[in-house]
Amino acid sequence: MRTNIIAEILTVGTEILLGNIVNHNAAFLSRELAALGVSVYRHTSVGDNAERLAAAFARAFEDADIVITTGGLGPTLDDITKYVAADFFGLETEIHEESRRRIFARYDSQFTGRDLPENVERNAIIPCGARVFPNDNGAAPGICVEYNPANTSHKLASQVRSRNLQGKLLIMLPGPPHEMQPMFSDYVAAFLREKSGLVFVSRTLKIIGRGETAVESALRDLIDAQTNPTIAPYAKVGEVHVRVTARQARRVPEAAHSLEVGCDCRNIEDAADLLAPVCDEIYARLGEQIYAEDNVTLAEVVVSALKKNNLTLALAESCTGGLIAAKIVDIPGCSSIFREGFVTYSNEAKIARLGVSEETLAAHGAVSAETAAAMAEGAAKAAGADIGLSVTGIAGPDGGTAEKPVGLVYIGLYVKGKNAVERHNLLGNRSVIRTRTAIFALDFLRRSV
C-alpha cells in the first residue's frame, strides 16, 4: 500500500478564469484530501478549451497519482471534460444505462409538467469502462477512469502508452458545489480512503494578541524540530492560526473498531495522541492568547462563557458601528445573554443613550479612555446588563491627528462596577481597522470573564 499519494485538483471552466466565480471547490477538495492522507501539490484551473484541458491532463499526470477535476460534465456544448478525458486515455464513450435511468426518474419525480431539458441524455455519457459515482443532487454522475490497455482504442494506443498512466486515476466531479460536495463525501471519500496509506489528524489553535512573526518566534524551536506532527502558523485579519498535523500509517480496520467503511478509529486516536503533547506545549507558551480551536469562533467562545457564568451583555459601539453586535447575534441562542446594543456614532447619542457627560467629551474627546469607560458603564446601566463593552476609535480615512492618528482605538469594559480600558494602534484601511477592533473587543471580553 502506498504511503504517500499525490493528487492534483484541476478545476475546469472559463467562468473561473474570468473571475466570475471563486474556486470554492478546490478548497473543499483540498481539506477533504488532507484528511484522507492524500497530498495535494498543485491546483490548476483551465477554461472550457479542449487543447488546453488536454495539456493540463498531461502536466498533472506527470506529477500526480490522482487527478480530480470539477466542472464540464453537463449536457451543454462547452461541457467537454469527459470527452477530452476519453481521448486522453484512448477510450471510446458510451451511455451509462443506470445513470440514464436515474436522470429520467429524477425528472419524472421532481420536474413534473416541465419539459425535459435538451440533451439531458448527454449527462449519462461516460468513457467506456469507467466507474461511476451517483449524483444524488443533480443529473451528471461523477466518473472515475483508470488506465487499462485492454480498453484502449487501437488508433490511440501508442500515444496513450507514451503517457505512462499505469496505476493512475482520473476522477471527474460535477462543478456545482451542492452536487459535488455530497458526491465526494458519500462516495468518493470511501473509495480514496482505500487507496491512502496514511491517516492525518490536525488541530488548529486560534490566537489573538500576537502577530505572525511573534507567534513564529515563540514557537521557533518547535517549528524547526517538527517532523510528526508538523506545525504551521497562518496570519488572518486580527489573529493567527497555528495548525498542528499528525500522520499515522494506516492499519486495516477491525470490524469491532470500524464505524464506517474505510474508517479506522484506532488510527485516528493514535494520531490524536501525537498531537496532544505538542499542543500542550503551545498552550504553555501562548497561554490565554489561544481563544479556541478549529471551527469554534471567538463570538461562540464569548457567548458560551457568558452563559456559563450567567452574565448578560450590553454593547456600545462607535467606529465599529454594530459589527460586534452582529457577531454576537450571529450565534444562535445569544438572546439569553445579549441584552442590547447601542450604535452611538454621534456624540449626541453617546450623551443621550449612554449618559457620557459633555465635560468628558469636551475634556478628553470622543476617542479617549475616559469616553470608552463612560460608554461601557452607561451601556451596562441603561440596558440593566452585568457587562458593558464599548468601542471608540478613529477608523479613517480622515479624522486622524498627530496625537490621535487613524487606527487609534479605545475599548472599554465595565464588569459589575469595575472599569477597564484597552488602547490599540491598528494598521489597515477603514474596513480592516473596524474588523480588527471588533475582534480585539470580543477578545478583551473573553479574557475578562
Added chain:
Amino acid sequence: MRTNIIAEILTVGTEILLGNIVNHNAAFLSRELAALGVSVYRHTSVGDNAERLAAAFARAFEDADIVITTGGLGPTLDDITKYVAADFFGLETEIHEESRRRIFARYDSQFTGRDLPENVERNAIIPCGARVFPNDNGAAPGICVEYNPANTSHKLASQVRSRNLQGKLLIMLPGPPHEMQPMFSDYVAAFLREKSGLVFVSRTLKIIGRGETAVESALRDLIDAQTNPTIAPYAKVGEVHVRVTARQARRVPEAAHSLEVGCDCRNIEDAADLLAPVCDEIYARLGEQIYAEDNVTLAEVVVSALKKNNLTLALAESCTGGLIAAKIVDIPGCSSIFREGFVTYSNEAKIARLGVSEETLAAHGAVSAETAAAMAEGAAKAAGADIGLSVTGIAGPDGGTAEKPVGLVYIGLYVKGKNAVERHNLLGNRSVIRTRTAIFALDFLRRSV
C-alpha cells in the same frame, strides 16, 4: 504592440493547498486582467516549496507573457516567492532602501510603544534591479521582475538563457487581499494597461429585487445579440450584477489627452460611447431596480441620498443585529445623517428603547408587520431622526413555525409620520438570511427617499 497578452495567475501558499483559505486573489486578479484586455489561460496554486514553485515558474512562462503571483513575500521563513524568483531569473537580491524607509516610518507612526517585529527588514528585500509597487496597506512591497541578461549573475547565466524569458514579466504581489487589491488597482493596473493592445471599458449595473434568471430573461434578446459590447449577468447574495463590456483597439496616447501614464482617454471615451446605448436600454427595462453602478455600494447610495435631502436616520435591528448599522458606518462621513442604531434583539429592549407596546408583541408577536412598524417609528422618535428603519425576522436555524417559517422577515420604514412595511420570505442559512435582510432593508430605504 501586442494585441493579445497571455497571463497566468500563480498563487503561492501551503494554506491554499490544505484548503485553509479560499483563493479569492485569483478571482480578483482574473476580473481585473479581463478588464485590461489581458487573457488569463490558467490559474495555478502551489505550496511554500522552493522546488515546486520553481517548476511552476518554468511551466507558467512556457505559455504566458506575464506571470502574476500572490503570497510568500512576507518576512517569515516560509515566505520564499521572491527568493525563488531571483534564482529563476538569475538575480542576486538587495534591500530596497525606499521600501525599508517606508516600513520603519509605518511602524514609527502607528506602532509607537510596540516592539518592531523580528525580521521586518526582510519585507524590503527584492531581486536586484526589480521594479517596486508600494504597499500602502502593509509592509511587503509588490515586485516586478523583467528578464535582463545584464543583471544575470554569471553562475546562472546559461540556465537562465535556456528559459527564453526575453520580454516576459513576473509580477509578485502580497497575499493578504486588503494589501494586494489596492496595490493592483493603484499601481499595477496602469503599468499593465501600457502592455495591452486593447482597451476594455465596462460598466456594472447592480440590481436588487430580481433573481438571475429573471434578469436574464428580461435581457435575453440583448444577450443573444451581443457582440461588442458584451453583456454578462452575475448572481450575488441578495443582488444581481450585469456587466457590460466594450473593447477598442488601443491607440498611442497623445500627451494632450493623456491624464495619467498608460491612460489613453480618447480610446476610453470611444469605448464608453459603445456602452451608453446598451446601458440605457437596460435601465429602460429594469428601471429603479438598478441601485448603482461599478464600485458604488448600496450603503453609499443611501447615505448620499439622505445627505442630499437633509434627512437623518435611526436604525432598529433585531435579527440583523447591527449589520445594517455597520454598513452605514462603513461609509466615511456618515455622521451627518446617521443619528444612531438600536440593536434590540430582546423584547425587553424593543419595549424599553423603542416603545413597542407589550400588547403589540403579545397580539402579533415580535416577528410581525405591526412590531416592525412600531420599531421603526420608535427608533426615529427616540433618536430624533427624520427616518426610522427597522428589521425583525426569523433567521434560524430554530424558531420557525408553520405560519412563521425560518426566513420570514419584516422591514419597517417610518418617514416623517408615515409607516410602511415590507415582508420577505428568504432562503438560506442564518448568515445568508441576515445578509439578505440587511440588503433588502437598505434597498427599501433607497426606493423611499
